[in-house]
Every structure is written in C-alpha cells, then in structure tokens.
Amino acid sequence: MKMDDPYKALGLTKSASQDDIKKAYRKIAKTDHPDLNPDPAAAERFKAASSAYDLLKDPDQRARFDRGEIDATGQERAQQKFYRDFAERGDNPYRQYSSAGYGDFSDVFDDLFGDDGRRGGFGGFRRSGAGGQGFDMRGQDARYDLEVDFLTAAKGGSTRITLPTGGAVEVQIPEGASDGQTIRLRGKGGPGHGQGAPGDAYLTLHVGSHPDWTRDGNDVTITLPITIDEAVLGGKVEVPTLDGAVSMNLPRGATTGQKLRLKGKGIKGGNQYVQLKIVMPPNVDQDLVEFMEKWRQENPYDPRGGMGV
C-alpha cells in the first residue's frame, strides 16, 4: 500500500507526541490485526499503520522525515509476513502440536486433506483443564521437531539435546533414520497430575542436507571430485564411505556425471554410488596449454553434437 502520510495512517497530525504515536499504533494493532480480523481492509489499515509506526517510532528518524530528508515509502521495511500467512498452510507444524479442532468432521478432513497435519490424538494444549483435586492423570504428551544432520541420520548415533522445557537428554538416532520418522522419549512429556505418570515426548526427525551426500532410502550417493589426469588415466582413488574411506578403481576415461557403484556400502546393506566430477587444476600452466593445443589438432571431438549448436 502506498503511504504518503504516515501520520494519517495512524489518525494523527504532525503535532502528535511520541506517546500519541505509540498509543495510536497500539490501538490499530488491537482492532485491525490480520491474525484476529479477517477483513482485508483491516489488514491494509494495519499494514499502513505498521509502516507508519516503524518510521515515526524513532524520534530522530521522525525528525528527518518531518524535514523532508527521507520519504515515507523509502523507509518501509520488507513486507512483513504475518503468522496467518504460515498458519493457513497445510504444513503448519503448530497444528500437529495442538491437534487443533477437527473434532466432529476429522475423518472427512483427513480424507480430503491427508492426515499429515493431524497425526494421532496427542493433545498439546488441552482445552478443558481437567485439573480437579484428587485426580490422577497421566501427563500430556509433547511433540517436538528435531533436526538431525545427514551423516548422523545415515549412520545412526546419539545426539545430546536440550528440551524446551529444560532437561538435557541423550537421544539415540537409529541407523538409516528417515525424514518424518518419530522417536519416543518415555516420560519426557508433561508432568502427571496427582499420582499420574508423566507423558511422553515425541520427536519428529528432520534430516538435514549435506553438500557432498544425497540419499534415496538406503542408497547413498557421494559426489567425488577427480583431477583431469585421474579422469584420463583411471586408477585407484580414495572414496569416503559412511564408515571410513575405501579405495576404488577409476576406469580410464571417466567423465563428469558418471556413476560408479560400491556394493553394500550404503545404509544397512544398501549401495553407495559415486558420482564423478572432473575438477580443473587451480591454474592452467603453459605445459598444459601447449599439450592441449597440439592434442586438439589431431583429436577433435564434439560433445555437443546433436544439440543443434
């Protein structure tokens, strides 16, 4: 929205005090907040008021604007994303945590939209506080997202994390852990009421990416840089695998993109593929230039043949 007069956006005039400005902004934020008021006009008013407030809240900046040194639009911050912009999406993680409200027609919704967002009946925040005296109730289960680096997920291992509620725990990541897999930590959820046992914590794994490795199920692929002489002559090269480096035979005339297989070197007996990438030497010296010029005379070839160039 184009904003010519930030004072007008806040319903004020130039004589307003800093306090007036803050109050006016808070008032608009209260009535027109896009997360609370679905009316598009309200969202526009809120946006205008936000940018106006951003400009005017700092007295120095306000003075510069009043003197005409900066214009109102020049100071608008990058478009703010509201919670609603994320929350309306199907993958909003906060709906997993809260199992928010599909009570009576959840089956239909699961049919239509998949149950990704609403797995299980875990209550994150339970609406009815069943906290009467003398009640023994099991504590609530808690859901968290856990980020795991690529190699830990592939090889398995343990990672030490701190739960948002405090306690540090050692989590065992199973070998070949996959994205979206859930790990249960017994008794690490909310405390029980009365004699009730504590709830469990469920960690949903999110496997990170790796610059050199990719993975497809239990097969892994590594991109292996090789020199031009290795590519031409072939021979043995050292290749990292999930459990240490191994020696691999490079065929003569290997080329970028070519995939070689290391059988059984993937996860749990899967394969590891080695995708080759020819890398030029850091500097091309005169010897190489002369050799190539001579070589080119007698051995022309056209890798772009058939591309219509």
Added chain:
Amino acid sequence: MIRAAGWGCEMARYTAEELIATIDELTGPRLTHYVEMRVLQPVISAEGARFREIDRARARLLCDLSEDYGLDGDALSLVMQLLDEAHGLRGEMQALMAALAEEPDEARQRVIARIRLARAQD
C-alpha cells in the same frame, strides 16, 4: 542466521538471540516464557533451539497479544489454539473452494444444493 533445508524449501533459522534482535517487544525472559508454556516450539538440534520463519511470525503475534490484550498463561494458549484452528480451517476452506471452482458447473450446482439443504436442516 543459517539456512537449512526442510519443510520443502530453504528456510531461515534463527538462534534465540537473533530472534530477539528482530522483534522489538521480544525479550529473553519473554521468549523463555513462551517456550516453557509451549506456545512457541522451536526446532531442536544438537546446537540448541532454532527458530523458523513461522516461529518468528508466531513470536511477533504472541508479543502483540501480550502487549495489546494483556494475554498470558491459559488465556494465551487458548487464543493461540483457536487461531490455529481458525487459520487452518480458513486454509482448508480456501483449498476446498479452489477445488470446487475447477469442477464443472453441474457438479458445483449439486454441491451448492446439498450445502443449502444441510444448512436448512440445522
């Protein structure tokens, strides 16, 4: 701020300090409070808590609700749960309407008739 893959696209990640720096009303104790209340749930990693863009937007909303409405505790949890429900339903409703709009006229008319009937019986 680092960028990590996940949730289908490259996304920003903020540490607690970085998050506090981007939101005027957010302070360290307030952030800790929201996380302990579990109205804000960062991603856990071996390097500590990491906040996504959605967490940043949510933190800003939480600050607005705390500042403007004086909400805290169970009331704040309840409002957030209702908002998640409303936003979620709105998103799903939009998807449903978009899907209906793609359907041929007669299919749409049939659905409209059924909806009217169902609402009339309420």
